[in-house]
Each structure stands twice: as structure tokens, then as C-alpha cells.
Amino acid sequence: xxxxxxxxxxxxxxxxxxxxxxxxxxxxxxxxxxxxxxxxxxxxxxxxxxxxxxxxxxxxxxxxx
Amino acid sequence: xxxxxxxxxxxxxxxxxxxxxxxxxxxxxxxxxxxxxxxxxxxxxxxxxxxxxxxxxxxxxxxxxxxxxxxxxxxxxxxxxxxxxxxxxxxxxxxxxxxxxxxxxxxxxxxxxxxxxxxxxxxxxxxxxxxxxxxxxxxxxxxxxxxxxxxxxxxxxxxxxxxxxxxxxxxxxxxxxxxxxxxxxxxxxxxxxxxxxxxxxxxxxxxxxxxxxxxxxxxxxxxxxxxxxxxxxxxxxxxxxxxxxxxxxxxxxxxxxxxxxxxxxxxxxxxxxxxxxxxxxxxxxxxxxxxxxxxxxxxxxxxxxxxxxxxxxxxxxxxxxxxxxxxxxxxxxxxxxxxxxxxxxxxxxxxxxxxxxxxxxxxxxxxxxxxxxxxxxxxxxxxxxxxxxxxxxxxxxxxxxxxxxxxxxxxxxxxxxxxxxxxxxxxxxxxxxxxxxxxxxxxxxxxxxxxxxxxxxxxxxxxxxxxxxxxxxxxxxxxxxxxxxxxx
Numbered sequence: 184x185x186x187x188x189x190x191x192x193x194x195x196x197x198x199x200x201x202x203x204x205x206x207x208x209x210x211x212x213x214x215x216x217x218x219x220x221x222x223x224x225x226x227x228x229x230x231x232x233x234x235x236x237x238x239x240x241x242x243x244x245x246x247x248x
Numbered sequence: 249x250x251x252x253x254x255x256x257x258x259x260x261x262x263x264x265x266x267x268x269x270x271x272x273x274x275x276x277x278x279x280x281x282x283x284x285x286x287x288x289x290x291x292x293x294x295x296x297x298x299x300x301x302x303x304x305x306x307x308x309x310x311x312x313x314x315x316x317x318x319x320x321x322x323x324x325x326x327x328x329x330x331x332x333x334x335x336x337x338x339x340x341x342x343x344x345x346x347x348x349x350x351x352x353x354x355x356x357x358x359x360x361x362x363x364x365x366x367x368x369x370x371x372x373x374x375x376x377x378x379x380x381x382x383x384x385x386x387x388x389x390x391x392x393x394x395x396x397x398x399x400x401x402x403x404x405x406x407x408x409x410x411x412x413x414x415x416x417x418x419x420x421x422x423x424x425x426x427x428x429x430x431x432x433x434x435x436x437x438x439x440x441x442x443x444x445x446x447x448x449x450x451x452x453x454x455x456x457x458x459x460x461x462x463x464x465x466x467x468x469x470x471x472x473x474x475x476x477x478x479x480x481x482x483x484x485x486x487x488x489x490x491x492x493x494x495x496x497x498x499x500x501x502x503x504x505x506x507x508x509x510x511x512x513x514x515x516x517x518x519x520x521x522x523x524x525x526x527x528x529x530x531x532x533x534x535x536x537x538x539x540x541x542x543x544x545x546x547x548x549x550x551x552x553x554x555x556x557x558x559x560x561x562x563x564x565x566x567x568x569x570x571x572x573x574x575x576x577x578x579x580x581x582x583x584x585x586x587x588x589x590x591x592x593x594x595x596x597x598x599x600x601x602x603x604x605x606x607x608x609x610x611x612x613x614x615x616x617x618x619x620x621x622x623x624x625x626x627x628x629x630x631x632x633x634x635x636x637x638x639x640x641x642x643x644x645x646x647x648x649x650x651x652x653x654x655x656x657x658x659x660x661x662x663x664x665x666x667x668x669x670x671x672x673x674x675x676x677x678x679x680x681x682x683x684x685x686x687x688x689x690x691x692x693x694x695x696x697x698x699x700x701x702x703x704x705x706x707x708x709x710x711x712x713x714x715x716x717x718x719x720x721x722x723x724x725x726x727x728x729x730x731x732x733x734x735x736x
Contacts, residue, residue, distance in 0.1 A: 191333050198326040199485045206481055208465055208473045214457030216465075216472035222322050223529060226329050230522040233336060237519050242340070243512045 187239045194229040198222065252568030253398050259572035260414050263579045266433055267418025267426035274425065278611035281423030282352050282591045283506040288428065290513040295431040296424070296504040296584070297517060298524055301328060302438055303581040304389025307574050308551040310528055314535030316550035318464075318471035320479035321532055326488045329522045331495030336518035338496065340511035341658050347506075353588070354502040354650075355596035361657040362666045365600050370670060371650060372596035374677055375499040376589055378643035382498075383585045383625040387412060389551075390578035391629070396555045397571025399564065408629055411575070415582045416622040419590075420615045424507060427583045434576035439527060441573045446530025449537040449557060460537060467540055482702040490706045494648030500581075500588040586625075590617035642684045645706045649676035652714050668721030676713030683709065 205221045212220035237243060274280050288296070306324075313321035342357065349360050354375060359368035390411045391404030398407075418426040454460035464471055474481050496502060508514050531554075538553040542560060545553055558570050594614035599605050605613075653669035656662055664672070682688075683705055690701040 188337075191336065194333050195330060198330060199488055202474065202484060203481050206474050208461075208470060211458055211461060214459075214461060216319075216461050218319060218473050219322060219529075219532075222325055223526065226325065226522050226525055229329050229333060230519060233333065233519040233522065236336065237515055240515065243515060 188236055190232050190236060193232060194225060197225040197228070201225070250399050250401055251564035252571055253401055255565065255568030255572040256394055256398055256402075256575055259575040260410065260579075262433055263430045263576060264414050264418055266429040267414075267422055267583070270418075270425035270429040271422040276421075276423065276611075278352060278591075278595075278607045278614065279350070280425070281611060282587060282595075282614070283346075283503065284424045284428065286347055286506060287509050288507040288513070289509055290516045292428045292432075293504065293508045293513050294517050294520065294524075295435050296428055296507060297501065297521065298431070298435055300498070300501050300504065300581050300584055302435070302527065302577060304386055304393070304574065304578045306528065306531060307438070307442075307577045308389055308392065308554060310531040311535035311538070311554040312545075312551035314532040315538045315545070315553035317479065318468070318536075318539075319474045320484065321535070323484055323488050323491070325525060325528050325532075327491040327495065328525045328528075330488065330492035332518045332521045332525075334492065335496060335521075336515055338655070338658065339505050339514040339518075342502075343505050343508055343511055343514055351506065352503070352595050353591050354497075354499040355592055357502070358650075358653065358657075358669070359596075361662070362653070362664075362669050364666045364670065367666060367670045367673075368596050369600055370673060372592045374646050374650065374673065375592055378646040379499060379585050379589045379592075380621070380625055380628065381643050383582055383589070383621070384628045386578045386582040386585070387625055387629040390575060390582075392552070393555070393571050393574035393578065396552065396559070397567050397574065399559075399567075405630060408626055411579060411582070412622045412626045415579050415586060416619045419583045419586050420618045423587055424504070424584070427580060427587065428507075430576065430583065431580045434573075434580045437573045437576060441570055442527055442530045442534070445554075445558070445570070446533035449561065450533055452561065453537055453541055457533070460533075464536060464539060471539075472536075477698065478702065480699075480702045482699045483704060486702075486704040486707055490648060490704050490710065491644065493651045493710075494644055497647040497650040497654060499592065499647070500584040503588050503591070504584070586618050586621050587614075589621045590614045593617050593621075642680055645680040645684070645709060646677055648706065648710060649673050649680065649713050651710070652676075652717055656717075663721060664717055665721045665724045667724040668717045668719075671720040672713045672717030675716040676709045679709040679712045680706070 201221065202218065206218055208216045208218070210217060215223065274285070279285055284292070310321065310324055313324070345351070346357060351357055351360065353372070355368045355372040358371045359365055387408045391408045394402050394407035395404040450457050450460040454463055461472060474484055505514065534554050534557065538557040542553060542556040545556065555567070555570070558567050591614050594610045594617055598613060599610055650673060652672055653664055656664040688705065690696055690703055690705060693701070
């Protein structure tokens, strides 16, 4: 259960280290330059990752009043 | 009178009315006024947090950044997203501690955790020095927006006075409730207007996103990827990291954590705020669309790109709608900043000097300080020259210096001692000031490898801060009992 929280490291790798490997204009993805498309994709995935962490976090069941 | 003005006036009036209505049914003691009685659900916390992020800087600066510099603007998308990830883990313990100890401000948090009123004063001073220029930035943006969107019918000076008066009035009456209500209006408008502009303009001028970026790539090759030097990958990554850490150390953002009813509201927002961050993408689309359509803006004028392109494309009434949205993006964060600064002065400076003051007196003083803070900011907006610009650049780096002491204090056993935390913050802030005022950056040290030269100089201040914190903590740890014992 606790280990799922480590998923939160992935967005940091993707958005801080990732750009070093994808800093290019082409190919366009859905009309966006590649670097921008990469960033947008990871923002969507970050939200998804946080949703997974939220759903599996016992703290949200025994919530404070 | 022109077609745009009624909309801009309506925005100011709407903010005023909502701001006053927000008070209804509440006894405005300090806890209600400054942290909403700690009773806000996920939606209000969401608009408060979003309200502080989507400021005039986002509206004007975000589009201007994309217009003038291209890909380096992407960093704004990234750092917010990462800050929300951090927030999932960092905000609930802060919230819980604040609720247990009935804290009102960020400075209170440090006072309690480190059992040190002196540290509280230092934090309050750092906060205020960072907040006032941030408020000035909002007022400046407001003046620009009204002057341009109103086609010059109202001068920026008049707009700034009116805007400051409106915000000060409703903040005095309703406090954070006023901010939350107006933030709902603002976020609805900005969502609709920015998404519309971000889709309509590229389609109208280029026939779509792909054709737009193709045209930009032909006219300015490499504009939409990071350049090899200057604002390069190294600059990008170091800046994203630094600004993500500093995000929640802004005192008005920090205080809005306290307004939450429960910790799960904060966690829930960590899921949704990254998506909301995508509004910035549409702001960038506007900036990119403007690059080839209204070329030639340079220097600080790049911030006008969004309005220049809107004025070129739309009828005055719609420019008025865009202007009205822009006005709200200045007023809402402005209200949070005024309230936070007034609370810090009353609760953390005045109360330290005069400990016998009760909550009622502090609350009254805080409300009376709101117009004073507003006046100071208006003065700097109208008269401030180079100094205020320098302060603006320093603000973010200043508040980032609170991060190490803050994060360590959340651990079960706090490694940092009172002396260590204090010395670290002072060393960090002094480094920021020295570096900024002398205009130093890694580029002035030509013997460094080019990758290091591109790093954000803020890294140095944070490193100095951290090293001093560790050294002083180790030195004082043996001499005295750890501060964590007293704090817990």
C-alpha cells in the first residue's frame, strides 16, 4: 500500500530529467511540437498517477471531520 | 465611452458585490476573516489555490513569455504540476498541525514548530518583503489591462486606484471569504475566455495547431524547443525544480491551506490541479499565435501580446470581456496578498511587540492595515523604479528559502534546530539579495562549463541555506535540547 506512493517520483523524472531526451520540435504530436506534447502528456499522466495514489491511500478513508 | 468599458466596469463591480456578499451570516473574527473558519470544502480550496496561481502574470506574462521566447515558457507548465505532486504529501501534515494549534499565518507555523518568536518575526519580514512586490505586479498588470482593453479611455493610474480601493474594501469586510467568492467568478471566466482564445486564434489565423506550429518552425526554426545555450535544458530543469519547491512557501498560498475543512480536500486537489494547469497551454497558444501576427514587441512589451492580438481580431465588446477577465486575475490574487500581508503585520509583528494583545485587537488592526498595505503597493506601482523590479525578481527566491526548514519540521524527529533553521534562512536570503543586487549569475564566471553556467542561480542560495542549516544544527544540537522536542 505504502509503495504505491513511490509512483509520485515518476512525474519528477519525466519533467525534470525527461526533457533532456525529448528536446525537439518534430515529429509533431496532435499538432504540438514534440517537447510540448511530451510535457502535456505527462501532466495528464501525473493527474492519473495522483488519482491512483489517492484511491489507494488509507488516509482518505479514515478522514478527519 | 466605448464598447469595452461596460464589461471592464462590470468585472470590478461584480468583484465588489461578491466580495461584500461573501460576509453574510458570519461573525468576522480573526479565524473567519483570515482562514475562513477552517471550513472550506474541496471546491473553495481549489479556487483559492488556483486563484493564487492564475494571476495577471499568467495571463499577460505566460502569453508574453511564449510570444517572446518560445519553449522556455513551458517551464511554467512543469513546475506547477510538480508542486501539486509535492502538495499531496506536504499539505495534509501542515493543515493538521495548523488546526491543532489554531495557527493563522505561515509565520505562526515556524514560531510553533521551532518554538521561536524571533524566527517568526524573520519569516514574517521575508514574507512581507516578497508579498508587496507581488502585489505591485498585480496592480501594474491591472493598469496595463484596463488601459489597453479600454482603448485608453481610462488611464492606468486611475485603474490602479479604483482596483486597489475595490479590493481593499471587500477584503476589510469579508477577508478570505471575499477572495473565495470572487475566485469562483474569476476561474469560471478565465477558463471560458482562455480556452476560447487558445483555440479560436490558432484556427482563425493558421487553420489549426499543426499549421500554426509549422509556420512558426519555418519562420523561427527551433523556437518551440529549448535553445542549446542560455535558457537551455540545464536552465529549464534547475528552474522547474527550484520553483516547484518554492511554490507552497508563498505565504498567501500557505495560509489558504489552513482554510481547508479536511485533509482529503487537499489531497483531492493534488489530483485535479495538474489538469487545471493545462489552462496555461491555451495561454501559450495565444502567445504562439501572436508571434507571427503581431510581431515586433520587445522588452517588457511582450506582455502586451495577448491584448494586441485580441484587439486586432475582435470587436471592442469582446476585447472588453477579455479585459474584464484580466481585471479579475489581478483583483483576486491581490485580495489574498493584501489579507496575508495585513495578518502577518498584525499577528506576527505587532503581537510579538505587544504580547498582551487579544485576538479581537489583532483582528481589528489587521483589517485597518489592509488599506495601508494597498496604499504602499499603489505608491510603489506608480512611483517605484528599479528597486521594485529588483525586489520582484527576488521575491520567489526569498520565499523558497523557507523550504528546507519547513520540510524538515514535518519529519517525526526534526533534525533542524531553532538556531539552524534561523541561520539557514538568513544565509539563504542574504545570498539571494547579494546575488540579485550585484547581478551575478553563472555566466559571469566564464571558467565554469557551459551547462553549469545555464543553471538557475537560485540553486546556490538554497544550497548555502541548507549547508548552514545542517552545520548550525549539528553545532547547537549538543549544546541544547533539540527544538523538535519543544515543538512536539
